[in-house]
Amino acid sequence: MASLIGETDSTRSASKGVRVVMPVHNASGYVVAALESVLRDLPDDGEVVVVDDGSSDGSGALVETLAMRDGRIVVLRNEQPTGVSRALNRGVLFGTCPEFVAVAEHDDLVLPGRFAAQAAALRADAGLGAVSGEGRYLGPTGRIAGRVSVGPRTDAEFHEMRDAGREILIPHPAIMYRRDAVIAAGLYDAEFDAAQDLEIVNRLVYAAGWRVRTITEPHVLYRIHDSSMSFSHISAQRMMTRYIVYRNRAQLDGEPFLPFAEWQRANQPDRRTRWRWYRKDTGALRYRQAGLAWLNRRPFAFAGNIVAASVLHPRWVLMKLRVARGR
Template identity: 35%
Template sequence: MRITRAVPLVGASTVSVVVPCYNYGRYLPQLLRWVVDQPGIDVEVIIVDDASPDGSGDQAEELAADYEQVKVIRHLTNRGHIQTYNDGLEAVTGEFVTLLSADDLVPPGALSRAAALLSAHPDVGMVYGYAPSFSGEPPAPNASVRNWTIWSGYEWLRHSARRARNFISSPEVVMRTAALREVGLYDPGLPHSGDLDLWLRTALHWDIGRVNGPDQALYRVHDANMHLTTFAGTLLDLHARRTTFDLLFTRHARRRADIARLRPSVSRALAREAGRAITLGQLDRLPLEELQPLADFAVDTDPFAPQSRQIRRLRSGRRLRQPGFTRFFLQLQHHLRWRRERRYGI
């Protein structure tokens, strides 16, 4: 890992912004106002409307008449989010590319900061940063740059394996288009974890960079994307991540012994997270039988999971002895992890 001083963007760069849209046309005007406000960047915006029934496609066409940087692709029938992503990504012409959901935002200057890092470090294939979540009106974004971090691809993969998590929300990522062409588009077989799969594949071939300090995107939280806060969503997310890492080991990096050595770390991390979810379920007084699928997942993922305290307690039918202390500890643990990821990106 290298911490380097951030330097300004030298010369002009072209960034293609792919905006998949389904019934989110009302968010497009503000998105475009911010996207085009990028010093030193020639912006190409490709809005892909997935046959929205609410008139979002017409709104996109009207905005394209006002912004010369915008072009619109319209699906005649709904093709789903992965195909919508890929149709837009296949059409890009810029040196760099970002995928920005229509309800999210990229602050003024964020693309310039990412392009500066990519231009200064030609071995970096992907740049990200901090992306705070919001609901309602977006907050004023922080634009102060502290420094840059550069990881080798393997080093970044090692950190990902140790936590088996996706550190990235998605709208804050800017990729080198050459890297995207090399590693390929979103995998239709991974509807719940296609972004994580793309980041992992990129790190197999390219270094990874991060702009530290500013808000590189704003991630909107509303009812349509809060499914992972539910118990069923947690289990779905765990299964999706396990499948994604399995593909890394068995398909994308099957001949790399250094990557294969990371597999036990992934198994342990996923099983630990399932154990924490069991503890949270106990704190919420869920019936023990409803928590059994999490235990089954942990045992199936990590051979040492049956020895964990959460699994033993669940199998014996015992409840938590100190629920207040346990909840405090989990909240503290979550806060410390958030602080680390906020500052360091891993």
């Protein structure tokens, strides 16, 4: 059962140019600041569709209060959690979706100029199905550090990655789709909720034939806190990434491919591989914990975690350091 706060006319968005979809689940400490940052950057013809996905901490009430003050906000409510993919799909499919649809996270902050730059990039190139922007990390104390940049920044980089069948990801918390592209790709697949961003971008590229790009401008502050340090999905994400690469190459070669569940049953890693993955995943997690310690101004915790990360997964640390330095 779902409720709709803010609008009752399902065709209200026909004249809008940009829709921002924000799935919210138990984010009462962050969602007001996140939504206000979206509203500050939203174009005059924009709208925000917030999907409160069964929150139990008062997040829904906070969002509804903002919706009463600002007519650009629509709140859709799921009485029970449905998962991030279904929540995103509901936000995209609500009413008449405008030409462009963006995603905003319930705890990140949108930086000024994001939506205008992304819409301009999509309008300028009809072959682009989605664009995103770079970001920086925001810690609990308000400290900003680091740099987030992934994915192709030019057409040459895109074609090099695609021709090799590589996994392609542009930063999902700052993504903007062309409506026709995300719908043609089939929207989000709930089977991949641990890596729904990677899965839909690769389906957009390899199955639906669109190009994607990361704009080399800062568009979002990624909030880092203890709950973002979860280790629980890393193993699942690794299996999903392997499957997506397998599927990409099959599609490039025009060959059939197995559904994910069937492929997963046939490709369980052996003990040695599981240990290698565990070491790398632990190293990646320790690097994240080092970043959180830096943002919290805890130098000893930072040093301990960065040493551990460097021992466990040195290639990951070197790659992250190159990104942070803009290389």
